[in-house]
Amino acid sequence: MDELLRRLRAGLPAEALITDPDVTPSYAADMAGLCPAGTPAVVVLPRTVDQVRHVMRTATALRVPVVPQGARTGLSGAANATDGCIVLSLVRMDRILEVNPVDRTAVVEPGVVNAALSRAVAEHGLYYPPDPSSWETCTIGGNIGTASGGLCCVKYGVTAEYVLGLDVVLADGRLLTTGRRTAKGVAGYDLTRLFVGSEGTLGIVVRAVLALRPKPPAGLVLAAEFASTAEACAAVCAIMERGHTPSLLELMDRTTVRAVDRLGHMGLPHTTAALLLVAFDTPEPAADLAAVGELCTAAGATQVVPADDPAESELLLQARRMSLPALETLAPATMIDDVCVPRSRLADMLDGTAAIARTYGLTIGVCAHAGDGNTHPVVCFDPADADEARRARESFDAIMALGLELGGTITGEHGVGLLKKEWLARELGPVGLELQRGIKRTFDPLNLLNPGKLF
Amino acid sequence: MDELLRRLRAGLPAEALITDPDVTPSYAADMAGLCPAGTPAVVVLPRTVDQVRHVMRTATALRVPVVPQGARTGLSGAANATDGCIVLSLVRMDRILEVNPVDRTAVVEPGVVNAALSRAVAEHGLYYPPDPSSWETCTIGGNIGTASGGLCCVKYGVTAEYVLGLDVVLADGRLLTTGRRTAKGVAGYDLTRLFVGSEGTLGIVVRAVLALRPKPPAGLVLAAEFASTAEACAAVCAIMERGHTPSLLELMDRTTVRAVDRLGHMGLPHTTAALLLVAFDTPEPAADLAAVGELCTAAGATQVVPADDPAESELLLQARRMSLPALETLAPATMIDDVCVPRSRLADMLDGTAAIARTYGLTIGVCAHAGDGNTHPVVCFDPADADEARRARESFDAIMALGLELGGTITGEHGVGLLKKEWLARELGPVGLELQRGIKRTFDPLNLLNPGKLF
Numbered sequence: 001m002d003e004l005l006r007r008l009r010a011g012l013p014a015e016a017l018i019t020d021p022d023v024t025p026s027y028a029a030d031m032a033g034l035c036p037a038g039t040p041a042v043v044v045l046p047r048t049v050d051q052v053r054h055v056m057r058t059a060t061a062l063r064v065p066v067v068p069q070g071a072r073t074g075l076s077g078a079a080n081a082t083d084g085c086i087v088l089s090l091v092r093m094d095r096i097l098e099v100n101p102v103d104r105t106a107v108v109e110p111g112v113v114n115a116a117l118s119r120a121v122a123e124h125g126l127y128y129p130p131d132p133s134s135w136e137t138c139t140i141g142g143n144i145g146t147a148s149g150g151l152c153c154v155k156y157g158v159t160a161e162y163v164l165g166l167d168v169v170l171a172d173g174r175l176l177t178t179g180r181r182t183a184k185g186v187a188g189y190d191l192t193r194l195f196v197g198s199e200g201t202l203g204i205v206v207r208a209v210l211a212l213r214p215k216p217p218a219g220l221v222l223a224a225e226f227a228s229t230a231e232a233c234a235a236v237c238a239i240m241e242r243g244h245t246p247s248l249l250e251l252m253d254r255t256t257v258r259a260v261d262r263l264g265h266m267g268l269p270h271t272t273a274a275l276l277l278v279a280f281d282t283p284e285p286a287a288d289l290a291a292v293g294e295l296c297t298a299a300g301a302t303q304v305v306p307a308d309d310p311a312e313s314e315l316l317l318q319a320r321r322m323s324l325p326a327l328e329t330l331a332p333a334t335m336i337d338d339v340c341v342p343r344s345r346l347a348d349m350l351d352g353t354a355a356i357a358r359t360y361g362l363t364i365g366v367c368a369h370a371g372d373g374n375t376h377p378v379v380c381f382d383p384a385d386a387d388e389a390r391r392a393r394e395s396f397d398a399i400m401a402l403g404l405e406l407g408g409t410i411t412g413e414h415g416v417g418l419l420k421k422e423w424l425a426r427e428l429g430p431v432g433l434e435l436q437r438g439i440k441r442t443f444d445p446l447n448l449l450n451p452g453k454l455f
Numbered sequence: 456m457d458e459l460l461r462r463l464r465a466g467l468p469a470e471a472l473i474t475d476p477d478v479t480p481s482y483a484a485d486m487a488g489l490c491p492a493g494t495p496a497v498v499v500l501p502r503t504v505d506q507v508r509h510v511m512r513t514a515t516a517l518r519v520p521v522v523p524q525g526a527r528t529g530l531s532g533a534a535n536a537t538d539g540c541i542v543l544s545l546v547r548m549d550r551i552l553e554v555n556p557v558d559r560t561a562v563v564e565p566g567v568v569n570a571a572l573s574r575a576v577a578e579h580g581l582y583y584p585p586d587p588s589s590w591e592t593c594t595i596g597g598n599i600g601t602a603s604g605g606l607c608c609v610k611y612g613v614t615a616e617y618v619l620g621l622d623v624v625l626a627d628g629r630l631l632t633t634g635r636r637t638a639k640g641v642a643g644y645d646l647t648r649l650f651v652g653s654e655g656t657l658g659i660v661v662r663a664v665l666a667l668r669p670k671p672p673a674g675l676v677l678a679a680e681f682a683s684t685a686e687a688c689a690a691v692c693a694i695m696e697r698g699h700t701p702s703l704l705e706l707m708d709r710t711t712v713r714a715v716d717r718l719g720h721m722g723l724p725h726t727t728a729a730l731l732l733v734a735f736d737t738p739e740p741a742a743d744l745a746a747v748g749e750l751c752t753a754a755g756a757t758q759v760v761p762a763d764d765p766a767e768s769e770l771l772l773q774a775r776r777m778s779l780p781a782l783e784t785l786a787p788a789t790m791i792d793d794v795c796v797p798r799s800r801l802a803d804m805l806d807g808t809a810a811i812a813r814t815y816g817l818t819i820g821v822c823a824h825a826g827d828g829n830t831h832p833v834v835c836f837d838p839a840d841a842d843e844a845r846r847a848r849e850s851f852d853a854i855m856a857l858g859l860e861l862g863g864t865i866t867g868e869h870g871v872g873l874l875k876k877e878w879l880a881r882e883l884g885p886v887g888l889e890l891q892r893g894i895k896r897t898f899d900p901l902n903l904l905n906p907g908k909l910f
Contacts, residue, residue: 102692102799103828125698147641158639160648161616176886182795183827184613185864186602186652187871187882188891188909193615193648197641214698237557243580243669283739340637344557372638373558409640416642427642431631436643438897442890454643 001041004062004086008044011054016092018043027069027089028081033335034393035077035418040067040087047092049169049206056204057173059086065451066171068200070110070142073134075336076417078146078199078453088204090141096120097207104212105164105181110141110205117210126212129156132413133324141205147197149413151320154371155247155281156213158413160196167207168195171444181209194439199415200450202443219247220285221313222306224296225272229253229354232274233347235299236370239278239292240343246292248279249371250320253350256365256378259326260319268319272302274350276370277320279313323367324378330363331380335396339403340412343373352402353377360395362388374412375403397423416454424455456496456539459517463499463541466509471547473498482524482544483536488790489838489848490532490873495522495542502547504624504661511659512628514541520906521626523655525565525597528589530791531872533601533654533908543659545596551575552662559667560619560636565596565660572665581667584611587868588779596660602652604868606775609826610702610736611668613868615651622662623650626899636664649894654870655905657898674702675740676768677761679751680727684708684809687729688802690754691825694733694747695798701747703734704826705775708805711820711833714781715774723774727757729805731825732775734768778822779833785818786835790851794858795867798828807857808832815850817843829867830858852878871909879910 008017018024019042029037041064046052059066065085072079081087094111101124108117114135118128131150132138138148144166149158165179179185179192195202226232232251239249252260252275261268268275276296280288286306293304307313328334341349350366353375357364368375377399381392400410400423410416410423425433433455440447440455463472473479474497484492496519501507514521520540527534536542549566556579563572569590573583586605587593593603599621604613620634634640634647650657681687687706694701707715707730716723723730731751735743741761748759762768783789796804805821808830812819823830832854836847855865855878865871865878880888888910895902895910 100797100799101696103797104695105797149639149641153639157616158641160641160645161612170886174886176890177884178887180795180864181797181862182829182864182867183798184604184608184795184824184829184867186604186613186615186868187864187866188879188887189653189657189894190615190645190648190651191887191890193645196645198644202644214700240559241556245669340635340639342555342558342560342636343638344555369639374637374639407636409635409637409642411642412637412639413641424643429632431625431629432633432643432646435631435646435897439644439894442893442897 004041004064007058007062008042008055012044012046012051016045016051027087030072030074030077030079032075032077032417032419033333035080037080038083038085040081041084043087043089045089045092049167049175052169052204052206053173053175055086055088056169056171059448060172060446063446063448065448067450068204070139070145071137073138074142074146074415074417076415076419078415078417080418082452091139093206099124101126106210106212108140108208108210110139110208112140114138114140114143121212122215125215127215128162128210128212130159130162133321140208144196144205144208145198145200146415151248151250151369153369154249155245160193162211163192163196163208164211165209166192166195166205168203168205170203171446171448176203179209197415199417199453201440201454202449216281217283218310219279219281219313220289220307221277221279221316222289222293222304223316224276224301225269225303226274226276226300227302229274229350230347231300232276233350235276235296235301236346237344238295238299240371242295244288244292246278246371247281248277250277251368251370252320252323253366255363256323256327256367259330259365260322263326263329264319264322266319277316327365327378327380331382333381333383335379335392337377337396337399338411338414339399339408340372340374341403341406341408343371345406346370346373348406349375349402353399356395356398360391362391362395364395372412418453421455459496459519462513462517463497463510467499467501467506471500471506482542485527485529485532485534487530487532487872487874488788490535492535493538493540495536496539498542498544500544500547504622504630507624507659507661508628508630510541510543511624511626514903515627515901518901518903520903522905523659525594525600526592528593529597529601529870529872531870531874533870533872535873537907546594548661554579556581561665561667563595563663563665565594565663567595569593569595569598576667577670580670582670583617583665583667585614585617588776595663599651599660599663600653600655601870606703606705606824608824609704610700615648617666618647618651618663619666620664621647621650621660623658624661625658626901626903631658634664652870654872654908656895656908657904671736672738673765674734674736674768675744675762676732676734676771677744677748677759678771679731679756680724680758681729681731681755682757684729684805685802686755687731688805690731690751690756691801692799693750693754695826697750699743699747701733701826702736703732705732706823706825707775707778708821710818711778711782711822714785714820715777718781718784719774719777721774732771782820782833782835786837788836788838790834790847792832792851792854793866793869794854794863795827795829796858796861796863798826800861801825801828803861804830804857808854811850811853815846817846817850819850827867873908876910
C-alpha cells in the first residue's frame, strides 16, 4: 500500500490522488443495487494521457487491480470497486478537443459529460444522438464502456455506432490507437468496436473520435392510450411494419402511468393499460403523427392525442422521463431489468412480465423503448423483508429467462457488470464465453483491468 | 492428400468436392491484380452447416489450411488460395431463411447473392442498403468477410452496420453463435463486429442475421460539373457542412469522365475537371437537389443539371457505374486503390493523387465516394513493361502513404487481403498489430484459416 502510493505519487500531482478513507468509499459503487462493492486503496483522478499511463504501469508493476470509472451512473455494477484496487476516475479528463462540421466528428476526452458534448456540437448545427437517461451527468467514457443507449436508439442507434476511433491505455501502460477519423474504414479487425461495451476490462479509453449528425428539426410527439399492452404492442408492430421511422417510440405500462401521475399530477388517466409515445423529427412531423395515429386507432387505441407544438411534446416526454423516479417511489428499493426482444415478441414479453409479477406477488412496472423491443421492467420491493427481497431477485432472473426464451438478450443497453455475470454465461454459451475470455487474456494477461466484471 | 480427400469424402456428398486439376485453379484467386495465388488441393462446396463443420474438423485434424470464398469479386486477394489448401466455397449455401418486416431482419446463408437479397426484401417493402459495385454477383458472406461498402454508404453506412448476429464455424469445427436478433444488445464483447471484415481469418460465417430498413422512395440525381477538383471538393464540404444527407455523393475526375464518355458515348463534356453526382431519396428530393445545386454553383460549378425523373437519374448513375470498366479500357491492366480520408481533406487527396500521376508518368483516374472521403484512384499500366509496372506499384503505394498522411486509412471498403499487408502494419502500428495477432491466435491457434492474409 505504501509502495503503491509512493510509486503513484512519483508520476502524479498531489491533487490527483485521494486516499482519505472517509472519501474513497464514496467512489466504491455505481447506481446498481444489490451488487457488492469493495474498498479502494486509492482513487486517482488524472488529467492527462501520460498520467493514465503512469497509473497503469504502476498497477502492472505491483499487480494491483484497476477499476475505471466515469460518473458512476451505470446500472450493472460495472464501476464497483474491488478491495484494494486503484479506482481510476476519468472525470477530470473532460476536454472537447475538436468539433468538425465538415467531417461531422468530435474528438473528446472520456470525462466529457454527455449533455456538455450535445450542447457544444449543437452550436455547430450538429447532433450527438446517444441520450441515456443520465445524460446530464454521465460521461462519454462511461457511455463507451457500457455501450449506452437511450430514447434516440429506435432511429439513431446506440453509442457503438458513433465511436469511430479510440486512444486506449492498455493494462501495461502502452498506448493503442484504434479505428479512424474517416467516415469509413476497414483496416484489420474492428478493435474500436471491441472496446465499446467492454466495461473497462480491456483498456482505459483516453480519447475518442465520435461521429456526429446534422441537428434534426425539433420533434413532435403523439400519445396513444390503450386498454391492453397487447394492443399497444400491436400498434408498435404496425408502425414499424409500415416503414415509419419515428425518432422515439416508448411504452409505459399501467403501473408506470399511475406512478408517474401520482408523482407529477399530469392528469394521465388511471384506466390506461399502456401509454404509447411516438415522436418524429422529420421536416413534416404532423403528417407522420397523423399516419401513426391512425395505425394506433386501428390497433385499438382508446385515445390518440397528437401534440400541437414542441411545448406540449416536451410535456409528454417529461412523463416518460419521470418513469423511473416515479416507480422508485413505490417501494424502498427497485431493481431495473434491461431485456431486449425482437419487437415482434414485445407483447409476449410484457404479458409474461405481468405474469411474473403475479407469480412472485410483486409490483413490477414496465417502461420500454418499444420501437427497439427493449423493456425495462422495474421490480419494486422492500430489501428489509428477506422473503420479498428473495422474490424480487427471483423475479428479476425470471424476466431475463423469459427474454432469452423469446429470442432476446439479457441487456439491451445497461451492460453486464456484476449484476448479470451468470446470465451472460447463459446467453453466450460455453464457446462464446471461452472466446470472450481469450480476448480478455490477449488484452489484459494479468487480469488487472476491472477484474471480476462481465465474466 | 489421399488422406485429406478420404476424410473429407466421409462427411460430404461426392458432388461437394472438386479435385479435377483442370478446374480447381479457377478457384485460386479473387479479382485483385498482382496478388500471388497458390494451387488448392481441393475445392469443397458444402450445402449445410454440418458439412462446413466436417471440413473444419478435418482441416484441424490434418493441419490443412482453409481459404473461405464467396463469389471471389474481392479486390485485395483475400480469397486467394495457398498451395495445398482446402478452398471452402460457400456459394451453394444460398438460402434466404427468413425475412421479418416487423423486426426488420433477414436471416440468410452466406452464399446468398447481394442482389438476390435486395430483391427478396423489396417484396416486403424493405431495403438492404450495402451495394458494392459487384452486387449482382457478390455474396453476403463475402460482403461480411470484407466489410463491403458501396454507393449507399454516405447515408446508410457499410455492411458492418447491418450485421446483427452470426453463426460461425470455428477453426476446430465448433459452432459459435454471436450477437442477437434484436434491435439492440450489449451482452459481452462485440464478437459479431470482430468477424465483419476479418477476411475469413477467424471463422467461417454460415448464417447471418441482418438488419433491414424501410424501402426509401426512388432517388433523384443531380450532376454538377466543375473546372477543378478543388471546387468540386469544396462543394462536397459545403453540402455536408450545411447538414444535407444525400443518399449518394460521388465524384469522377477528368480522366474518368473522358473514359466513361469514350466507352458509353454519353455526351459528357471533356472539359469537365470533376463531375459530382448527388442523389436524395427523401420524400421531396427536388427541393433537396435545388438547395444542393445552389451550393454547387456557389462553389464554382460550371453547370448544374438536376434530373427531372428517375429515368434521367438512372442515366446519370450509369455513368458512375461505368467508371471502373471505362478506366480499365485505358491500359492492359489496372490497380484500384481504396484510400479514405476525412472529407475535409478530400481536395488534398485528389490534388496529391494527380501529382503522383505526374511524378510517375502514369494515367491515374479517380472515382470517389466523395461524401465519405473514400477515393478509388485507378492506376492504369502495362504489366508487360517492367518499368511501368514498377512505377504503377510505387504510385499505388504513394497514394496510400498520402492517405495516411492526410489522417486517412489505406482501405475504406475493399479490405487488406494480400495486397495491403505491409500497409496494414503501417496503419495499425506495432501495438495494434500485436493485439490483432493475439485475437487471431485466440480464434485460430493453429493458423489454419486463410493464413497469410491481413498480416
